Every structure is written in structure tokens, then in C-alpha cells.
Amino acid sequence: MYAMTIPRPGGPEALVWAEVPDPVAGDGEVVVDVAATAVNRADLLQRQGFYDPPPGAPIYPGLECSGRIAAVGPGVTGWAVGDEVCALLAGGGYAQKVAVPFGQLLPVPKGVDMVSAAALPEVTSTVWSNVFMVAHLRPGETLLVHGGSSGIGTMAVQLGKAVGATVAVTAGSADKLAACRDLGAEVLINYREQDFAEMVSADVILDIMGAKYLDRNVDALxxxxxxxxxxxxxxxxxxxxxxxxxxxxxxxxxxxxxxRPLAEKAAIVAAVREHVWPLIEAGNVRPVIDRTLPIQDAAEAHRLVEGSGHVGKVLLTF
Known part of the structure; x- marks a missing residue:
């Protein structure tokens, strides 16, 4: 098969499309013929040499994908060759095939095409596990989402709204704030001009910034x-x-x-399938996709995400 490799860390030009060995379905795994994957900031860090995959994971970038099951390994239950799936990955999405633990598979939701489904596994798993399984957001509370127009942000806005929370967001432009408003955000904060800590009292804050926002996040709680x-x-x-x-x-x-260990990821994916997939299939939540590019244009996609010029997800297709 072919995959987007990183012979040596560097800028977007470090991504090289090359022939590599095909994956084999091990115990508890399936092999997926990849239809699409998505660009996440972790992929940029990996390309730069700052975020290696966990031991045993595929070495190529890509934390999610969609496609069809091509092979089923021993110990796999509930899935068969030909099933249309999307998957949470520890790596390997930038490849024509990837081996996936079957606990990290999700069916392509009804009403969502296979390519668009590649935008769902990482953001739904991240948002559900943090906003709901860790922070226990409840109806009537206020959720503050930093980077509301990002892939994770656009999903957090929709899920917060879907469960009856008031959603506040930060973003860096009027266009991005308008996109968040269209998804259900009610408090719109331009972080270039306004101090979010003076504008919101949040029960839950989902933060992508870390140290820079720590003190003001505590003020905003x-x-x-x-x-x-x-x-x-x-x-x-x-x-x-x-x-x-x-x-x-x-x-x-x-x-x-x-x-995270496979059992923890499987529990998160199962919770996403139980709680989030019905919202998607009912049309209350949707993948937000900025654009779709062929995998050979992965370098261009990385430049776009690095420049934060997108709203939602950037997808790569095979």
C-alpha cells in the first residue's frame, strides 16, 4: 500500500507519499480500506517530531478515518468484511489501509456519507469524554469552548446545545464567531478584542490553550x-x-x-455510539467540514490548519 510518511521531521514538505508494507489484522483488530481521514493538530506535531505515536501504533499520521472493513482478525465480534465504518486511531489514518482495534470502530451514521464520517471519531470522542464523562456538563449549565470554530470546538458547541446548556465560545474573527452562532453558541467572544473572563461565568470550560489561559480560566469559572x-x-x-x-x-x-489504553478508548467509543450517534442520525448534530483535499495534498492541508484559516475539519480523501 501507499502512505504519507515522515522520513525526517520538518515542515509540511516533510510529508512524503511512499510505498510501505500492508497492515495485518492482529488479534482483536480489523483492517480498514481508508476512504478518508482528517487533519488534527496532533498530526502537525508528529510531522515536526514532537509527538510520536504510542508504542505499537502505526507510525503514519492520522487519528481517525472512514472506510470499509477489508479483513477481520481473530477475536473480533460484531463486525464483518464490507462493513462501512469510521474509526478512532492512535495513528495510521494517512494510509490506504490501517489496522484498528475493533473497540474503536463506529458505524457510519445514517444520513452521513462515508467521506464526511471521517470528521467524526476524534472530535466526538474528545468532546464526549471530556465535557460529559469528566466534567459532567448538565442541562442549564454554561459551557465555554475555546477555539469554538475548530473541529473540536464546532462539535462541542453542538453537543453542549443539544443537551440544553448555554454555550459560549472564543474565536479570532467575526466570520468564525458567526459560524459558531449558527451552530448554537449564544455568547460570542472575540479573544483578540475582548477578555473572556469578564464576559462569562462558566460551569465547564473546554480549553486548548493551557498555560496562557490558566489564570483567566479560573477567573471565568x-x-x-x-x-x-x-x-x-x-x-x-x-x-x-x-x-x-x-x-x-x-x-x-x-x-x-x-x-490511553485500548479498554479506555473502547469505553469512550461505546459511549459516543450510545449518546452522540442518535443525535447525528436525528440531524441535531453534524460534522462541520471546511474542505476536502486529496491525500497527495496533505502538505497543503497542514499549512491550512497551521494557519488556523479553517472552520471545522479539513479532510483528506483516497
Whole structure:
């Protein structure tokens, strides 16, 4: 098969389309013929040499895909050759075929085409596991989503709205804020011009920035609020005022999805299938796709995501 390889770390030009060995379905795995994958910021970090895949994972970038099952390994139940699926991956989505633990498979939702389904596994798993399984967002509460126009952000806005929360977002332009409003966000904050900590009191905050926003995130938390950090675009070390945290009886959690054990990922995927897939199939939640490019244009897709010029997901097709 062919895959987008990284012979040496670097800029987008470091991505090289090359022939590589085909994957084999091991115990508890299926092989998927990939129809599409999506670009995530983790892929950019991996290309730069900063985020290696977990041990045993495919070495090529790509944290999600859609396609058809081509082979089924021993110990797999509930899936068969020919099934149309999308999948959460630890790596390998930028390849014509990928081996996937069967607990990380999801059916392509009704009403969603196979290519668009590639936009769903990573964002739904990230948002559901953090906003709902960790932070326990409840109806009537306020959710603040940083980077509301990103792939994760657009899904968080929709799921927050779907469960009856008031959703606030930060974004860097009027166009991006308008896109968030169209998805259900009610409090729109331009982070270039406004201080979110002065504009919202949030029960749950989903944060991609890390250190840069830490102090103001605590300011923005309501009493009994929960801050979940899932990204470090603003740095890894910040000063935490424990006095403010105590006064608000608030909590901070930090999580990552890619390196989790298979059983934890399978539990998250099962929860997504139970809670999120019905919302998608009912038309209440949808994948938000900025554009779709052929896999050979992966470098261009990386430049686009690095420049933050997109709304939603950027997909790569085979």
C-alpha cells in the first residue's frame, strides 16, 4: 500500500507519499480500506517530531478515518468484511489501509456519507469524554469552548446545545464567531478584542490553550466549575492561584486521548455510539467540514490548519 510518511521531521514538505508494507489484522483488530481521514493538530506535531505515536501504533499520521472493513482478525465480534465504518486511531489514518482495534470502530451514521464520517471519531470522542464523562456538563449549565470554530470546538458547541446548556465560545474573527452562532453558541467572544473572563461565568470550560489561559480560566469559572485542559497551544507551565480555586470550590482536569489504553478508548467509543450517534442520525448534530483535499495534498492541508484559516475539519480523501 501507499502512505504519507515522515522520513525526517520538518515542515509540511516533510510529508512524503511512499510505498510501505500492508497492515495485518492482529488479534482483536480489523483492517480498514481508508476512504478518508482528517487533519488534527496532533498530526502537525508528529510531522515536526514532537509527538510520536504510542508504542505499537502505526507510525503514519492520522487519528481517525472512514472506510470499509477489508479483513477481520481473530477475536473480533460484531463486525464483518464490507462493513462501512469510521474509526478512532492512535495513528495510521494517512494510509490506504490501517489496522484498528475493533473497540474503536463506529458505524457510519445514517444520513452521513462515508467521506464526511471521517470528521467524526476524534472530535466526538474528545468532546464526549471530556465535557460529559469528566466534567459532567448538565442541562442549564454554561459551557465555554475555546477555539469554538475548530473541529473540536464546532462539535462541542453542538453537543453542549443539544443537551440544553448555554454555550459560549472564543474565536479570532467575526466570520468564525458567526459560524459558531449558527451552530448554537449564544455568547460570542472575540479573544483578540475582548477578555473572556469578564464576559462569562462558566460551569465547564473546554480549553486548548493551557498555560496562557490558566489564570483567566479560573477567573471565568463559576462556583463548582470544572476546567478541562485538552491542548497546550499556549504553553505547558502556568501559575495557579489555589486560593481562587478554593474559593470557587472548582476543579481542574487535564486529559489526552491518543495514548490511553485500548479498554479506555473502547469505553469512550461505546459511549459516543450510545449518546452522540442518535443525535447525528436525528440531524441535531453534524460534522462541520471546511474542505476536502486529496491525500497527495496533505502538505497543503497542514499549512491550512497551521494557519488556523479553517472552520471545522479539513479532510483528506483516497
Amino acid at each position: 463559576a462556583v463548582n466549575g470544572r476546567l478541562v485542559v485538552i491542548g497546550l497551544q499556549g504553553g505547558v507551565k502556568g501559575e495557579l492561584n489555589l486560593g481562587k480555586l478554593l474559593t470557587k470550590r472548582a476543579a481542574i482536569a487535564a486529559t489526552s486521548l491518543r495514548p
